[in-house]
Amino acid sequence: MMTDMGPTGPGPLLLITASMGSGHTQVADELARRMSGRVRTRMVDLLEILPWHLGAALREGYGATLRRAPWLYEGVFRAFFAPRPHWQPDTSPLARLAARRLRRVVADCAPCAVVSTFHLAGQAVGMLRQQNRLRVPSVVVITEPAAHVLWNHPATDLLVCPYPWVAEDSRRATGKPSLAPGPVIGPQFRMDGPGYGAEVGAAGRQRLRLEPGEHAVLISGGAWGMGALTRAATQLSLVPSVRPVVLCGRNERLRRKLDGAQGCLALGWRDDLSVLFAGASVLVDNAGGTTCAEAFAAGLPVVGYDPLPGHGRAGVKALIRAGLVTDGHPSLSSAVAALCTPGPLRERQCRRAAEVFRADPAEVLAGWLTDQGVPLSPAAGG
Template sequence: MSARVVAPGPWLILSAGMGAGHDQVAHQLAARIRDRGGRVLVLDLLEVLPAGVGRGIRRGYSGMLRAAPWLYEAIFRVFFDEHRFCRPGTYPLDALAAHRLRSIIEGHRPCAVVSTFHLAAQTAGRMRRRGGLDAPSVVVITEPAAHRQWLHPETDMFLCPYPWVAAQARERTGRPACAPGPVVGERFHGPADAARGRRLMGLRAGEDAVLVSAGSWGVGEAATTARWVARLEGARPVVLCGRNERLRRRIAGVAGCVALGWRDDLPDLFAGSAVLVDQSGGGTCAEAFAAGLPVVVHRPLPGHGRLGVRALAEAGVVSMAPDGPALLEAVDRLRRPCGVREAQLARASAVFVHDPVEVLVRWVAARRTRF
């Protein structure tokens, strides 16, 4: 690409605090647009909803992942999967959000509304359809598979992390979609301090750190995964427990395991590790791709987690481990240099085609010039 385009804006980015993934992408976009001279307003759509509705949705989702994952799986199949006949949508949530957003948009007058959460995509699409939004609606899909709630037919452009996601968006909506690569922090593409990372994880000489990600909420079956990894000679399971202090204390009591809370130094931890074991295929997985750390997926989260990791495995950018013995085999294979490791890392690195922010800014600038 030629010289980068300035992005004066103003821009409106709609996110949601459902875990950290949607917000991390939103704030990465905002920071890099501001670096180009742009003015950006980032809103959590759940906070826009009235009477604590959004906070109730957040608590309900978190509670299901922790205590009743089967229930979330059932809800996902009804509301997010493709159905031939009955297709329940997001109404009335999108209508409520659109009503509350209207005055914000009128006051802010954004050059584009950028959604990093599927309810935001539905809300902006609804407003475009009904004439309540003159600015283009851009949806930045943050997951490795495009379930139907991401795909509103009034979206002007889809910015996707992977080529198969862009193909899904184009096929199901007929709208433009491109896949420059996942939105991750630039620090994950740069050099990191492996020695510091090893010190932070308390590794001894000859030990390989196997990072186990439990996400920002510390959900899933990370403790079971860590116990399996601890059986592997020379491997030290290091569990990223997010903000779940209860999980951190639980992991700290497991022999041979290291428990870490929320971290801002992941590049160094990645550099000092041999393998990442992930359960969702989301932001941490994409950051590992950028950092050159191989990924094994084990015990994926229900719903969008299972859908996404299946897509990543089919693309060959992660290794799937359906049970404990398969986990040990995959980790043991990938923690050392070998042809399988190098091929997987090469495929993962290849998903970063262009700077997503450059693609977004250029698209919006061209649209403003044309119209």
């Protein structure tokens, strides 16, 4: 994937992402949209430019491991991604391979700056900076609530983080500027944005097929529909007035299995999540990533339940510690019931979640690039 947006002029802003799930590409797409009025943008999927079909193998291997041997991915995460006090296993061979491929992209488009929304991309671009093969700023936009070591490369010039504690950890790890304007999410999720009124909530309830007095609890498994979604739906089907709605992503097999079972509504990939959020009462999440941040913006309280291994578990735990997510253990049913209706717990959690959106990340990025001498135009709006 290589796409260009925006006006002509100096070299483009190069956005490097990875189609590993959908969160990294969603963030890159939204940044490209917001920056397109200021500078031409080019987007590259790192997995597509790796040789020997290695990108597809990484994506498929990651998915297969999570589905069939989650304990193995947890071990890999602890060995290679989690910080270790004495010896850190080396991931540089893969990053060097990615850096060699990115050298060609950089030479081809001569970017004014490079923004990475995937950790391996940040490592590869950092190597190019260290080798003096990239002489423009390297920015890493972290998409997770717990930044593992591969997000933090010492040659990165700026880290844009979703939450303050992520910025503190990255600043400590790299010694470089680390800012926390808030997560990068689409404007349609902002409950204070245009068009997010009572009629959207009514449309959401209609699409969720709710009866009067019934609460929809969305259960998210990400783009791949992974995790203990069936177990969560089974538990919530026993809660009075609750309608479990499983977001199966692109897992069509799971959707067919769950739809209609024990009163459960199972949905495939959706482009109208903001409308569904407006009609729902709670989100149950197992990763703490982009879907979770979108719920924060929409004023939808979140319960963390049986998180995915590795970065999923680390992220959900970080959000629980920050008071942005309610822990679904030991009782998912009790946690959901406590948040379904208005009350101090729901109000406190939603207020804290709304406070993480401190500034527009694109505005922060544009301001920093301008300070570094990168030629940008005034925003065209939108």
